[in-house]
Structure formats: C-alpha cells, structure tokens
Amino acid sequence: MLTITNTDTSIAAQLVQQIRDRGYKVFTAPFADPPNSVINGATSGIFKTVQLRPGLDPDHKEEVIAHELAHIVLQHSDRRLNGDLPGGTLQSEVEAATTAYLVLGALGREDNPWPKAYLYNETDGDEDLVRVVLPIASEAAADILRRLP
Numbered sequence: 398m399l400t401i402t403n404t405d406t407s408i409a410a411q412l413v414q415q416i417r418d419r420g421y422k423v424f425t426a427p428f429a430d431p432p433n434s435v436i437n438g439a440t441s442g443i444f445k446t447v448q449l450r451p452g453l454d455p456d457h458k459e460e461v462i463a464h465e466l467a468h469i470v471l472q473h474s475d476r477r478l479n480g481d482l483p484g485g486t487l488q489s490e491v492e493a494a495t496t497a498y499l500v501l502g503a504l505g506r507e508d509n510p511w512p513k514a515y516l517y518n519e520t521d522g523d524e525d526l527v528r529v530v531l532p533i534a535s536e537a538a539a540d541i542l543r544r545l546p
C-alpha cells in the first residue's frame with residue numbers, strides 16, 4: 398500500500414492535479430440529468446474538461462474524480478473515435494470504474510464504499526467483460542499511482 402506523505406492534502410486533490418497535469422480543466426456545475434438517471438461526473442476529450450456534480454459527499458467525490466481521471470488516462474475519446482473500444486460505452490465505463498477501484502484500494506481507501514458500488518453497478522456481473530478490462534485497468538491504475546507524489 399502506498400502512503401501519501403505529501404503535506405498537501407487529500408487523495409482527491411492529488412487526483413485533480415493529475416487531471417490538470419494532463420491538460421484538462423476541472424469544474425463543478427450542475428448537470429441536466431436524463432430521465433431516471435443521475436450524472437455525477439463527465440469528461441470531454443474534445444473540450445478537455447472534467448465536470449463534477451456540486452454537493453457530492455467527500456467519499457463520493459473522490460470516486461468520481463478517480464473515475465474521470467481514468468477516462469482520460471485510458472484515452473476513451475480517442476479510442477472511441479478509432480474504433481478501439483469494441484465494448485463501446487459499457488466497456489469504457491467498466492474500465493474507468495475498475496481503474497478507480499484499483500487506485501483507491503491501493504491507496505488504502507477500502508473504507509470508501511463508492512468504488513465497489515460503481516464497479517458492481519457497471520459490470521452487472523459480466524465476468525467476461527471483467528476479464529477483458531482487468532489488464533487494461535491495471536495498467537491505467539499503475540500509471541496513476543506512479544505519478545502520485
């Protein structure tokens with residue numbers, strides 16, 4: 398397990414810094430939620446932005462930030478354009494959820510319930526998809542963890 402020794406702050410703040418280091422702006426603003434769903438975060442590869450829902454509790458916010466950073470590290474907008482995402486949106490969401498789960502687990506945040514909740518929700522018990530995604534997510538998680546101070 399890595400220990401964060403940086404005097405500056407939370408895991409969430411360090412993950413936000415990684416998003417900025419990759420050339421993205423991070424901002425908080427309400428979403429126009431589609432019917433029967435709630436959007437907590439969104440990344441635009443075109444506009445280089447990460448939008449976060451206002452008012453998330455700290456644990457939830459940490460998960461959403463890790464998830465959106467994962468979308469960036471996993472180059473989902475480019476891969477979607479290049480046809481390099483055979484499982485489409487579902488695959489990209491499972492990759493991001495798995496990466497966030499691995500990152501926050503490696504940082505000792507097992508007490509945060511959100512990474513597991515997202516992972517279960519996105520995979521819906523699809524073990525074949527998990528097998529495809531795991532090596533991809535492991536590499537992305539290692540990349541994120543390597544860049545922490």
Ligand SMILES: [Zn+2]
Pocket residue numbers: 464468489490493
């Ligand atoms: Zn996502």
